[in-house]
Amino acid sequence: MKAFVVDRYGRKSGIRAGDMPVPDLREDDVLVQIHAAGVNPLDSKIRDGEFKLILPYRLPLILGNDLAGVVVRVGSRVRRFKPGDEVYARPPKDRIGTFAEFIAIKEAAVALKPKALSMEEAASIPLVALTAWQALVEKGQLKKGQKVLIHAGSGGVGTFAIQLAKHLGAIVATTASAANAGLMKQLGADIVIDYKKDDFTAVLKNCDVVLDTQGGNTLERSLRVLKTGGKLIGIAGPPDPDFAKQMGASLFLNTVMRFLSYRIRRAAKRREVTYSFLFMRADGDQLGQIATLIDSGAIRPVIDRIFPFKSTREALAYVETGRSKGKVVIKIR
CATH class of the missing domain: 3.90.180.10 (Medium-chain alcohol dehydrogenases, catalytic domain)
Known part of the structure; x- marks a missing residue:
């Protein structure tokens, strides 16, 4: 082949x-x-x-x-x-x-x-849909009326996550360029922040969940917009000890991941919020639920x-x- x-x-x-x-x-x-x-x-x-x-x-x-x-x-x-x-x-x-x-x-x-x-x-659909589902539904446990920030809303994960969060009844904020603001609104974003011009930490506060797709400085700054008890979920890393345990990592890899995520986990703890890393897993049952949502017109x-x-x-x-x-x-x- x-x-x-x-x-x-x-x-x-x-x-x-x-x-x-x-x-x-x-x-x-x-x-x-x-x-x-x-x-x-x-x-x-x-x-x-x-x-x-x-x-x-x-x-x-x-x-x-x-x-x-x-x-x-x-x-x-x-x-x-x-x-x-x-x-x-x-x-x-x-x-x-x-x-x-x-x-x-x-x-x-x-x-x-x-x-x-x-x-x-x-x-x-599959990779981005499962990523959004496992971040917002499983880890984030996002509920109606809660506020979520989804970084890079015009990307593959972002365009799906915005629609899923809106379907769940959340207030949805996202970062995107001004050129993509119209698309973000069409998908269901309530607040669109021009990342080239505005600082999202100055615009938002009291978020229940942040889905970060960028890592680095954006990940660390995202802690500032969370309310006490809020959840920061990162898909760009760094991997954390829970992920090491999930994948059955060796003692060496477990130690490496603990070290790599130490700074962000410590900063999250100081702010009384949590950080977790998500590496999406394959799941046919979840894709079946997602197919139902798509066929109902809730997500495109x-x-x-x-x-x-x-x-x-x-x-x-x-x-x-x-x-x-x-x-x-x-x-x-």
Whole structure:
């Protein structure tokens, strides 16, 4: 099958187009013929080796973390899906590879594609939707009437998280450029802060939840806008001890993550709020709930550009510019 492959970590090494074997099917897997794949900043970070300590992939590695397609075969223990089903998924982190014509995925990570969406639209959803869901519903426990700040609202995670938070009944604030303010309002943002001109810490206070997608200085400054007992959830790091425990990290990695997150956890404790790191996990049941929301009209995909499969490298480079509104998708068939 045709695929885009990482042979060595590093931006300069990049990815190559090549032929790879169709993956073997385990008894609890479905084999999916991929019609479209979403492109995420995570893909570039994996390619560059930024996660090689916590995600020790064997090279060569097929890149890609989002897909929509059609089931062509099922394992002997699969009960929820059959050949011909249109599905979408974010593969488990140890078996990625959606920049390819086929992928074998655990049944538990797969859901029926939202009926209202095309393959390209559906492929834009899984990673960002699961990230937003696990941040706002699971970790944040966001409730009606609470206030949430979502950084970088025009990005892939942001465009979905704004709509989900609004559906949950929250008061939604976001940071974005003035050029994207109209889109942010359309998606449901109540407060749009021009990050190029205004300081969000001067505009906001008493937030219940902050979803940070930026890390660094933005993460630390976000503590100032939280009320006592508020929750800061970061998806750009640093990883914390709870994440180390969740992934069954070695004593060494546990110590590293404890050290990396010490400063932000200490600052959060001083302000009587909490910091937690989220590395989204695959979850077919949650994708099923998300599909229901999409088919009801509560949430819609936001797609910037669709690239042909042969232009996968160009799609990655475009996402790396940080200028895309919503998601970038690769059309595979």
